Amino acid sequence: MKAAFYERNQAIRIGEAERGAPGAGEIEIEVAYCGICGTDVGIYHGKMDWRVTASQIMGHEMSGVVGSVGEGVTGFAAGDRVTVMPLDPCGECPTCRAGYDHICENLKFLGIDTPGAFQERWIVPAHTVRRLPEDLPLSRAALIEPLAVACHDVRLAELAPNDLAVVLGGGPIGTLIALVARQAGARVIVSEINPYREQHLEALGLEAVDPRAVDLPALVEESSEGAGADVVFEATGHPSAAEMMTRLPKARGLIVAVGIFAKPPEIDLFQFFWRELRLCGARVYENRDFDQAIELAASGDLPLDRLISDIYSLDELKKGLDLMSTGGDVMKILVQCGDRA
Ligand SMILES: [Zn+2]
Ligand SMILES: [Zn+2]
Numbered sequence: 001m002k003a004a005f006y007e008r009n010q011a012i013r014i015g016e017a018e019r020g021a022p023g024a025g026e027i028e029i030e031v032a033y034c035g036i037c038g039t040d041v042g043i044y045h046g047k048m049d050w051r052v053t054a055s056q057i058m059g060h061e062m063s064g065v066v067g068s069v070g071e072g073v074t075g076f077a078a079g080d081r082v083t084v085m086p087l088d089p090c091g092e093c094p095t096c097r098a099g100y101d102h103i104c105e106n107l108k109f110l111g112i113d114t115p116g117a118f119q120e121r122w123i124v125p126a127h128t129v130r131r132l133p134e135d136l137p138l139s140r141a142a143l144i145e146p147l148a149v150a151c152h153d154v155r156l157a158e159l160a161p162n163d164l165a166v167v168l169g170g171g172p173i174g175t176l177i178a179l180v181a182r183q184a185g186a187r188v189i190v191s192e193i194n195p196y197r198e199q200h201l202e203a204l205g206l207e208a209v210d211p212r213a214v215d216l217p218a219l220v221e222e223s224s225e226g227a228g229a230d231v232v233f234e235a236t237g238h239p240s241a242a243e244m245m246t247r248l249p250k251a252r253g254l255i256v257a258v259g260i261f262a263k264p265p266e267i268d269l270f271q272f273f274w275r276e277l278r279l280c281g282a283r284v285y286e287n288r289d290f291d292q293a294i295e296l297a298a299s300g301d302l303p304l305d306r307l308i309s310d311i312y313s314l315d316e317l318k319k320g321l322d323l324m325s326t327g328g329d330v331m332k333i334l335v336q337c338g339d340r341a
Helices: 038-044 144-157 172-185 195-203 216-222 241-247 269-274 288-297 314-325
Strands: 002-008 011-016 027-034 059-070 080-086 121-125 128-129 166-168 187-191 205-211 229-234 250-258 278-281 310-315 332-337
Touching: 002 172, 002 314, 011 250, 011 314, 027 080, 027 314, 038 314, 059 121, 059 144, 080 144, 080 250, 128 288, 144 229, 144 250, 144 288, 166 216, 166 241, 187 216, 187 288, 229 241, 269 288, 310 314, 314 332
Parallel strands: 166 187, 166 229, 187 205, 229 250, 250 278, 310 332
Antiparallel strands: 002 011, 027 059, 027 121, 027 332, 059 080, 080 128
């Protein structure tokens, strides 16, 4: 069977992989679609070589159909339409025992620490497999994993109806946060510097501004009768957003840190003191966020299909990674990995 291997910085090899059989407690999935994540782009550029060993198969935002199940697996059978919650925690460390196994100290993230879904068939632990509702298209189902990230971020923000939420960054995750926050009843402003993404956000009915052209703190003040934003989501990982995020919340307002910073950014702690701001980290998702994402995707209430910019074949994975690296006119690219669609 065919697979895509990360070999080294910007080198992807399409080649043959041996088709294994699912062991005890494992499920083999015929992969339909797998989305290209920002993390995959980082791996592709060698930024995670400390964690990812070549040759590695990437990919964790997927949908597919069960091919076969290993010994002792119950509740799934060949032909079931599924997605994967790609977290494999140890279950034993203090963080797991405290009930936060999604940020387990020894967490294996499938597709980063183990082989991923950019291959025709993927074998995963059965506990990571989630069944899909019948009428949910497999292409849209490949967005469930990033949508679950947004569900987690918004849940931790405890948004109330009519709250003002500002999202810094309108890439796939920022856009999904904005859509889920709006669904929760919040008013949303998205800050984004890429004109294509700004237009895309507006086409989805979201208020999008370029913080270099618009005085964002003034706009937020104006939109909140002078109070400030109830919640600010930082979804860029960029130092300029770390600078901006402390200027936007209301007194006792909340900042949710979603973006990944390569280097510690400069942050104005004085604002935390002066306005009694709160800061909350948000990483991946918990089971209930994943369940909510599946429900939301199936409901059709969010314009998720419009986030799919293009669908490539597995042979075109490198082209997709290159396009996403430019930060150009693109949101989410799906890769069709097998015959299932
Ligand atoms: Zn991802
Ligand atoms: Zn653990």
